[in-house]
Amino acid sequence: DGSKLTDIVNYNAANYAAPNKDMFGIAKGKNVILISLESTQSFLVNREVNGKEITPFLNDFIKESYYFNNFYHQTGQGKTSDSEFIVENSLYPLSRGAVFFTHSGNEYHATPEILNENGYYTASLHANNKSFWNRDIMYQSLGYQRFYEIEDYDVKEENSIGWGLKDVDFFEQSIQHLKEMPQPFYSKFITLTNHFPFVLEKEDKFIEPLTTGSKTLNNYIPTVRYQDEALKKFIQQLKEEGIYDNSIIVMYGDHNGISENHNKAMGELLEEEVTPFVSTQLQRVPFVIHIPGEKGKTISTVSGQIDIKPTILHLLGINAKNDIQFGSDLFSKEKKEFTVLRDGSFITKDYVYTKEICYDKKDGNPVEKDLCTPYIEQANEELDISDSIIYGDLLRFYKMNDGRLEIEDIEME
Ligand code: GP9
Ligand code: MN
Numbered sequence: 318d319g320s321k322l323t324d325i326v327n328y329n330a331a332n333y334a335a336p337n338k339d340m341f342g343i344a345k346g347k348n349v350i351l352i353s354l355e356s357t358q359s360f361l362v363n364r365e366v367n368g369k370e371i372t373p374f375l376n377d378f379i380k381e382s383y384y385f386n387n388f389y390h391q392t393g394q395g396k397t398s399d400s401e402f403i404v405e406n407s408l409y410p411l412s413r414g415a416v417f418f419t420h421s422g423n424e425y426h427a428t429p430e431i432l433n434e435n436g437y438y439t440a441s442l443h444a445n446n447k448s449f450w451n452r453d454i455m456y457q458s459l460g461y462q463r464f465y466e467i468e469d470y471d472v473k474e475e476n477s478i479g480w481g482l483k484d485v486d487f488f489e490q491s492i493q494h495l496k497e498m499p500q501p502f503y504s505k506f507i508t509l510t511n512h513f514p515f516v517l518e519k520e521d522k523f524i525e526p527l528t529t530g531s532k533t534l535n536n537y538i539p540t541v542r543y544q545d546e547a548l549k550k551f552i553q554q555l556k557e558e559g560i561y562d563n564s565i566i567v568m569y570g571d572h573n574g575i576s577e578n579h580n581k582a583m584g585e586l587l588e589e590e591v592t593p594f595v596s597t598q599l600q601r602v603p604f605v606i607h608i609p610g611e612k613g614k615t616i617s618t619v620s621g622q623i624d625i626k627p628t629i630l631h632l633l634g635i636n637a638k639n640d641i642q643f644g645s646d647l648f649s650k651e652k653k654e655f656t657v658l659r660d661g662s663f664i665t666k667d668y669v670y671t672k673e674i675c676y677d678k679k680d681g682n683p684v685e686k687d688l689c690t691p692y693i694e695q696a697n698e699e700l701d702i703s704d705s706i707i708y709g710d711l712l713r714f715y716k717m718n719d720g721r722l723e724i725e726d727i728e729m730e
Contacts, residue, residue: 321705322714325641328702333638334627334645334652342634344608348564349432349503349629350555353400354544355511356574359386359601360587361541369524371541374549375568379605381613382566385647388604389621392572393659397507398450400571400622405429405459407626407642409703410659416707421455424713426640428626429503430460435635438462438499442491443507444470444482465494478518484510484547492554500563506551508544511574515540531582534575541574562609565632569622570602594681597662597671608632619654619664620647641712643703657696665692 361371362379370376392399395415402410402417405427410416429439440463447453447466456464467481476486491506498504510517515536524542527535548568555561575583580591589595604620606628623644627637631646645652654666662671668689669676675689676682706712 321709322711325702325706325711328698329641332643332645332653334649335638336631336636336646337648337650340646340648341631343611344565344632345634346501347609347633348501348560349437349633350560350564350566351404351503351505351629352548352566352568353397353505353507354548354568354570354603355397355508356513356537356572357511357541357544357570357603358573358575358599359388359570359603360599362386362603366527366538366586367525371524371538372545374545374552375603375605378548378552378607379603379613379615382605382607383611384613384615385604385618385620386601386615387617387619387664388569388602389600389619389656389658389664390570390572390602391621391623391657391659395450397571398452398455399659400569401505401507403622404569404625407623407640407644408706409623409643409657409700411704411707412659412700415450417451417455420707420710421451421458423458423707423710424715425458425460426712426715427459428629429456429462431630431635431640432503432633433460433462435633436501438502439504440465440494440498440502441505441507442469442487442494443505443509444472444487444490445480445507445509465491469494478510478521479514479516480509480512482509483521484508484544485550488547488551488554491551492558495560496558507571508547510547511537511540511544513574515574517543527582527586529582529585531575531579534579534582534586537574564609565629566605566607567625567629568603568605569625570604572602573600575599592681593672593674594669594676597658597664597669598681600658600662606632616647618647618652619656619666620652621656621658623656624652641706641715643699655692655695657699659700661693661696661700663692663696668692670696 393410398415398417399410442465472482521543522539584591627646630637657663670689675686677684
């Protein structure tokens with residue numbers, strides 16, 4: 318009802334983190350190249366197995382980028398599609414099902430739509446059937462002007478593995494599409510090769526599989542390494558085409574690749590027992606922002622996919638203040654260290670709460686639940702408010718008024 322809308326607006330205003338003056342608009346007018354890294358978790362970054370780095374390119378790239386090492390995925394059953402939803406709406410996905418399927422007809426005010434209003438051309442690129450995850454329908458609601466899908470790629474047996482077109486070929490063929498786009502553009506690339514069951518041809522294995530008790534984890538390592546190689550080639554091509562210097566490159570892991578079913582093998586690799594605390598910490602995924610001319614910096618603020626939208630908007634000099642969002646600009650000095658996962662687990666500066674246990678983040682030991690209690694309520698409230706926006710399609714009651722989102726003055730049931 319109407320009071321719900323007021324709650325939402327108030328909640329939003331209370332949560333707003335003002336932009337950092339030094340960062341606001343620093344990438345104004347630049348292209349945005351957003352890359353979704355399939356099943357890529359943070360524990361892979363800067364890790365070696367048998368004396369070899371798993372992600373040598375990424376390890377170098379983050380040295381010249383902003384790298385967030387306490388950044389969590391917040392997806393549910395909608396997996397990759399949930400990550401897309403969170404990243405571009407700064408809303409939570411649903412607790413069951415995929416919002417891309419269940420609420421594709423809703424009114425949203427997603428990043429592509431906002432950037433389009435600000436003169437950007439917007440496209441998503443992914444070499445899978447366009448209807449997978451209902452993307453072809455949902456992308457219209459998110460404001461995409463173009464979806465380069467399987468029909469836009471030359472996909473054949475020789476250049477495919479597992480789920481489809483290999484990442485190296487995907488990026489190579491995507492360059493052509495990028496060159497055709499009017500600038501500035503906002504383009505999203507969704508990788509695919511590092512997807513369960515993590516199959517790869519011998520010639521693409523730049524690192525040996527592991528020898529733990531889990532075939533899944535063993536094969537994951539070489540497909541992650543392959544994806545890393547694909548990224549390296551892509552960045553090289555962007556440089557050769559002269560696109561690199563007028564673009565910010567934003568990479569994020571979409572969700573975990575290794576589930577709790579592989580805790581034992583994961584424990585072997587990490588050389589520690591995978592408790593629910595460790596398991597929650599394993600939900601961290603890489604988040605990288607490369608801005609031409611800016612030095613690299615690792616930032617340890619507790620954060621999540623929900624923070625990407627306001628962060629990008631502010632870098633481009635677009636104020637997110639009047640938007641409905643649950644995340645906040647990661648460069649803001651007012652950013653609160655509190656990240657909620659879709660299952661109600663949450664992470665603060667000092668605590669990790671999961672499966673009804675409060676853990677001390679420093680040593681992973683359980684502590685008195687009271688220490689987490691104030692946040693439990695807040696976590697549930699956030700998830701509830703976000704859900705009510707989706708279930709009630711409430712963003713249809715907001716309208717732009719002179720560049721500001723406002724509640725439409727109407728009677729609600
Ligand atoms: C499918 C790809 C993978 O197009 O995005 O989806 P996932 O299974 O990871 O959700
Ligand atoms: Mn995925």
